[in-house]
Amino acid sequence: MPFAPALSTPNRRSFLRMGAISAAALAAAPLRAFAQAPAADPLTSMRAPALTTPITTTRLYDNLFLLQGAGGNMATQIGPEGKLLIDASYLTAAPRILEALKALSPDPLDALINTHWHVDHADGNQPLHEAGFTIFAHSKTRERLSTPQSIKLLGISLPAYPRAAWPSITFDTALHADHNGDTLDLVHFDPAHTDTDIYIHFHKANVLHLGDIFFNGFYPFIDEGSGGNIHGMIAGAARGLALADSSTKIIPGHGPLATKADLQRYHDVLVAARDAIAPLKAKGLSEAEVVAQHPTAATDTTWGKGFINPATFNGIVYRTV
Numbered sequence: 001m002p003f004a005p006a007l008s009t010p011n012r013r014s015f016l017r018m019g020a021i022s023a024a025a026l027a028a029a030p031l032r033a034f035a036q037a038p039a040a041d042p043l044t045s046m047r048a049p050a051l052t053t054p055i056t057t058t059r060l061y062d063n064l065f066l067l068q069g070a071g072g073n074m075a076t077q078i079g080p081e082g083k084l085l086i087d088a089s090y091l092t093a094a095p096r097i098l099e100a101l102k103a104l105s106p107d108p109l110d111a112l113i114n115t116h117w118h119v120d121h122a123d124g125n126q127p128l129h130e131a132g133f134t135i136f137a138h139s140k141t142r143e144r145l146s147t148p149q150s151i152k153l154l155g156i157s158l159p160a161y162p163r164a165a166w167p168s169i170t171f172d173t174a175l176h177a178d179h180n181g182d183t184l185d186l187v188h189f190d191p192a193h194t195d196t197d198i199y200i201h202f203h204k205a206n207v208l209h210l211g212d213i214f215f216n217g218f219y220p221f222i223d224e225g226s227g228g229n230i231h232g233m234i235a236g237a238a239r240g241l242a243l244a245d246s247s248t249k250i251i252p253g254h255g256p257l258a259t260k261a262d263l264q265r266y267h268d269v270l271v272a273a274r275d276a277i278a279p280l281k282a283k284g285l286s287e288a289e290v291v292a293q294h295p296t297a298a299t300d301t302t303w304g305k306g307f308i309n310p311a312t313f314n315g316i317v318y319r320t321v
């Protein structure tokens, strides 16, 4: 199991060491052969904006910050035990992420956690690992990053990532750690947005990162090819609600920082979509017939203006309900 050289710093209780204490929870996925192929065009165009998009930093707690740029929302915890970073954005964002981290404190780089395998959250793994981070994730994130993948809806085909991009510490159910004075839970969701999703809960800071379980303010993308489905998304949102209180700062995978009330609204939108579409499918209507009925018309004008339009969202719900 490759360990990052930065971890040997004396007097530093690294995240890796805390993780190793929970050894029973750890299970490295099988190592796979490294394969590389040229990037597909849609991937190149997804990566391009991250070259120039600045990273904004918002303080959520004494030592915990929200980082927002071109990819999914990131967070960083700073402190003498080393910096912890949640998500890695695109490959092309790495220099700006490292600049933003450097501007916060001189602490060394310690742990990078992937909320799931998607390109807007894990594409930057390799340069960030090479800069000093050890990568933690669910075992299926490692499995997917180390093998060729595709996302049909987005027209993306991805070769297996180089080994330096693979999470080196993985878990199947949960991983618990004390780090920089806070207590963290990393817990896997049942298949929801993908089959690799985890949440990260900082107890003391009262901050919850839900990854792409939560799209704040617009219909979510659900990756059917990675095991995603509407039932899991609803269950995931409900799990987030159970963990949060009225002062919890909730980081969605996409969209602005949220409260429990925002998450409740999102949860209710998903439930309404499921409850509108499931009976039509049960009656035997085709996907096209269901979409033509505009079953989510009540929320389409507010929630259908993001990345996923109402027809696409209805189709996903129909196929996975």
Ligand SMILES: [Zn+2]
Pocket: 072, 118, 120, 121, 212, 253, 254
């Ligand atoms: Zn995302």
Ligand SMILES: [Zn+2]
Pocket: 116, 118, 193, 212, 253
């Ligand atoms: Zn995603």
